[in-house]
Amino acid sequence: MPDLSALLSPASVAVVGASPDPHILRGRIVTVLGRHAFPGPIYPISRSHAEIGGRKAYRGLAEAPGPVDLAVLIIPAASVPAALEECAAAGAKAALILASGFAEEPTEAGRGLQDEIRAIAARTGLLVAGPNSEGFANMALRLCPTFSPAVDGEDMELVPEWSRAGRVAAVAQSGGMGFAFYDRGRPKGLRFSHVVTTGNEACIESLDVVEHLIDADEADVFLMFMEDAKTPAKLARVAEKALRAGKPMVVAKIGASEAGARAAASHTAALTGSSDIYRAIFRRYGVVEGRDAEEMADIAAAFSHFAGRLPAGRRVGIFTGSGGGGGWLADACVEAGLEVPALDDATRAGIDRRLPPYGSSRNPVDGTANAIREIGYARMKRTIAGSDSVDAVLSIASARNPLLFRREAEALAGLARETAKPMAFWSYTLPHPDAAEALARAGLPLFTNMRNAARAMAALAEYGERRRRFLAEPPAAAGPLAPAAAAALDRAPRAIAEVEAMAVLNAAGIAAEAGTLVRDAEAAGAAAERYGRPVVLKIQSPDIPHKSAAGGVVAGARGAGAARRAHDRIRAAVARNAPDARILGTLVQPMAPPGLEIALGIDNASGFGPILMAGLGGTGVEAARDTVFAPAPVSAEEARALLGELRCAPLLDAAARDVAALADLMARLSAFAAAAAGRIAEIDLNPVLVHGPGEGVSVVDALMFKHSDERRPGPAPAPPRTPPRNPNGDPA
Numbered sequence: 001m002p003d004l005s006a007l008l009s010p011a012s013v014a015v016v017g018a019s020p021d022p023h024i025l026r027g028r029i030v031t032v033l034g035r036h037a038f039p040g041p042i043y044p045i046s047r048s049h050a051e052i053g054g055r056k057a058y059r060g061l062a063e064a065p066g067p068v069d070l071a072v073l074i075i076p077a078a079s080v081p082a083a084l085e086e087c088a089a090a091g092a093k094a095a096l097i098l099a100s101g102f103a104e105e106p107t108e109a110g111r112g113l114q115d116e117i118r119a120i121a122a123r124t125g126l127l128v129a130g131p132n133s134e135g136f137a138n139m140a141l142r143l144c145p146t147f148s149p150a151v152d153g154e155d156m157e158l159v160p161e162w163s164r165a166g167r168v169a170a171v172a173q174s175g176g177m178g179f180a181f182y183d184r185g186r187p188k189g190l191r192f193s194h195v196v197t198t199g200n201e202a203c204i205e206s207l208d209v210v211e212h213l214i215d216a217d218e219a220d221v222f223l224m225f226m227e228d229a230k231t232p233a234k235l236a237r238v239a240e241k242a243l244r245a246g247k248p249m250v251v252a253k254i255g256a257s258e259a260g261a262r263a264a265a266s267h268t269a270a271l272t273g274s275s276d277i278y279r280a281i282f283r284r285y286g287v288v289e290g291r292d293a294e295e296m297a298d299i300a301a302a303f304s305h306f307a308g309r310l311p312a313g314r315r316v317g318i319f320t321g322s323g324g325g326g327g328w329l330a331d332a333c334v335e336a337g338l339e340v341p342a343l344d345d346a347t348r349a350g351i352d353r354r355l356p357p358y359g360s361s362r363n364p365v366d367g368t369a370n371a372i373r374e375i376g377y378a379r380m381k382r383t384i385a386g387s388d389s390v391d392a393v394l395s396i397a398s399a400r401n402p403l404l405f406r407r408e409a410e411a412l413a414g415l416a417r418e419t420a421k422p423m424a425f426w427s428y429t430l431p432h433p434d435a436a437e438a439l440a441r442a443g444l445p446l447f448t449n450m451r452n453a454a455r456a457m458a459a460l461a462e463y464g465e466r467r468r469r470f471l472a473e474p475p476a477a478a479g480p481l482a483p484a485a486a487a488a489l490d491r492a493p494r495a496i497a498e499v500e501a502m503a504v505l506n507a508a509g510i511a512a513e514a515g516t517l518v519r520d521a522e523a524a525g526a527a528a529e530r531y532g533r534p535v536v537l538k539i540q541s542p543d544i545p546h547k548s549a550a551g552g553v554v555a556g557a558r559g560a561g562a563a564r565r566a567h568d569r570i571r572a573a574v575a576r577n578a579p580d581a582r583i584l585g586t587l588v589q590p591m592a593p594p595g596l597e598i599a600l601g602i603d604n605a606s607g608f609g610p611i612l613m614a615g616l617g618g619t620g621v622e623a624a625r626d627t628v629f630a631p632a633p634v635s636a637e638e639a640r641a642l643l644g645e646l647r648c649a650p651l652l653d654a655a656a657r658d659v660a661a662l663a664d665l666m667a668r669l670s671a672f673a674a675a676a677a678g679r680i681a682e683i684d685l686n687p688v689l690v691h692g693p694g695e696g697v698s699v700v701d702a703l704m705f706k707h708s709d710e711r712r713p714g715p716a717p718a719p720p721r722t723p724p725r726n727p728n729g730d731p732a
């Protein structure tokens with residue numbers, strides 16, 4: 001983790017490529033820098049001008065009269081590598097590249113320039129941010145090396161001096177979106193500490209910035225706009241660090257890919273899209289996923305005031321002067337996952353004494369307009385907050401006229417200070433700026449969007465639940481790989497067919513029916529005779545991951561003769577459909593008892609670490625797409641919670657299925673995947689048959705891939721139309 005102090009908190013700044021023309025970007029950045037009282041020296045670097053913006057200009061960094069911590073490069077892309085070399089030679093510690101024309105362009109020249117930047121940074125130790133960045137703003141230093149209009153204003157106050165809310169940092173790969181968070185948050189009285197845009201992230205990533213600000217304790221809430229995680233492993237590490245520190249991350253993740261966008265040999269690979277992986281990690285570490293800039297600014301407002309006083313639950317009290325508005329907000333709260341319970345009798349009695357007969361002390365509490373004017377918001381909110389029936393309080397108001405809020409300013413500030421439960425306002429009219437400021441000064445968020453108000457309170461509650469659970473029971477750590485499993489993996493090829501995969505699972509302590517591998521019809525008959533009950537025969541080949549589609553499965557063979565005929569039928573079908581496939585033999589397994597078909601899998605090919613997948617199984621698993629995901633390993637308790645989120649969860653009723661055995665299998669599989677993360681890229685167990693209570697589960701098919709640069713097998717031939725089904729989940 002690099003120390004980014006020289007980049008984000010420099011003592012001195014040079015602008016390479018500076019211009020006196022404020023109408024072009026090279027001049028505008030000098031203008032913006034000059035609008036704010038950065039305490040350190042600013043050195044314009046220009047070969048064409050002796051003075052820029054009232055400051056002496058220098059022809060090169062070496063001519064600057066003092067050391068340079070940060071060099072801001074706003075020059076043509078082709079000139080950037082030489083300028084970086086000059087920065088390093090002159091002793092600069094960091095460089096911010098605002099120029100575009102690098103890997104964001106689909107050209108070899110652009111990619112080559114970005115590779116050159118990366119190489120120079122690695123060789124010289126220079127901190128390099130960008131390229132294609134819109135710069136950043138450090139509010140405490142009043143330093144704005146950016147051309148963003150969001151901070152370009154004379155006598156502009158970057159943050160309200162009166163605000164005591166938690167510090168908010170906006171970190172974005174997109175320059176426009178990073179400063180959009182700031183622009184939407186300022187009217188809400190948010191106390192921004194930084195706005196940092198990272199551009200192409202040739203060297204320094206947005207997650208590096210977040211981690212630095214956590215470690216330096218320079219921000220309390222993070223707003224992020226993320227296109228991708230350049231180094232996927234950082235996401236879980238930084239998110240966990242933020243959760244432990246109680247510094248919420250509110251993230252807009254764009255660019256979700258369709259699962260079918262990559263060729264897949266296993267069901268798991270086909271089902272796990274990048275958005276599934278991001279959401280699984282977000283869920284584990286309490287990252288709040290945002291949907292638009294306004295909503296995210298509202299959520300940040302709630303967290304900035306109440307991250308240290310999170311609600312104990314999801315129960316919300318609503319106080320309103322508009323009965324219709326109260327019902328509407330109550331619906332929005334329930335839709336967001338909150339509860340709006342009736343208040344307890346004692347609290348209602350206290351409220352009833354203050355209300356006219358046409359008011360209501362239920363929840364929502366309809367105080368009527370007259371009661372609000374006579375009693376005030378602060379007293380009524382304090383009364384509702386005193387109820388053990390609620391964990392937070394939302395008030396509905398018309399903030400168009402600021403007079404009432406000015407009159408109650410001291411009482412509202414005392415309420416926000418002294419009450420542990422989060423409180424906020426929704427204004428159903430557009431608020432007067434003075435009313436918004438009065439509430440922000442009091443420490444109470446004001447929302448202008450009803451659904452955002454509900455979503456923000458729900459985010460507080462959910463984050464609190466996840467953080468308390470995480471601190472009480474941190475996720476299980478990856479253990480060592482069992483020596484027998486390691487040896488089995490070492491012996492196996494990259495594409496691990498079922499017979500070998502079953503051996504690996506058993507070596508890892510995961511019970512799976514190994515069966516008998518045979519190479520001719522006579523051996524198939526002998527194996528069936530030994531089992532003494534119906535068997536299923538399956539072709540075994542690293543080149544045929546989807547056995548049914550190649551005609552490589554026959555189920556329900558009874559006796560030696562039927563097994564011999566099934567063997568020959570399979571070999572003939574495979575010879576027609578996959579003539580070039582390498583054949584290991586035919587697996588003969590006893591038929592498992594019927595059960596509910598569930599698919600389990602591990603995707604460890606994306607760089608994020610192993611991700612567990614569970615869902616409705618069988619040959620229609622891709623079509624059903626009833627799946628849930630979690631970073632591995634998971635506990636059995638976490639596994640049961642995941643299963644409860646499936647649409648097919650009613651089919652997993654503990655009275656009808658051995659859910660405990662399935663959850664135990666998920667925990668064991670995820671622990672094995674975490675221990676073997678350096679070896680295993682994918683695991684696909686489909687189907688797993690879940691039997692009745694106390695009867696366990698049966699792993700009846702398995703496929704694995706080890707890590708490799710080789711291409712995986714291509715798609716199998718198309719399956720026959722309307723194949724009959726059998727209890728092992730394959731066509732007969």
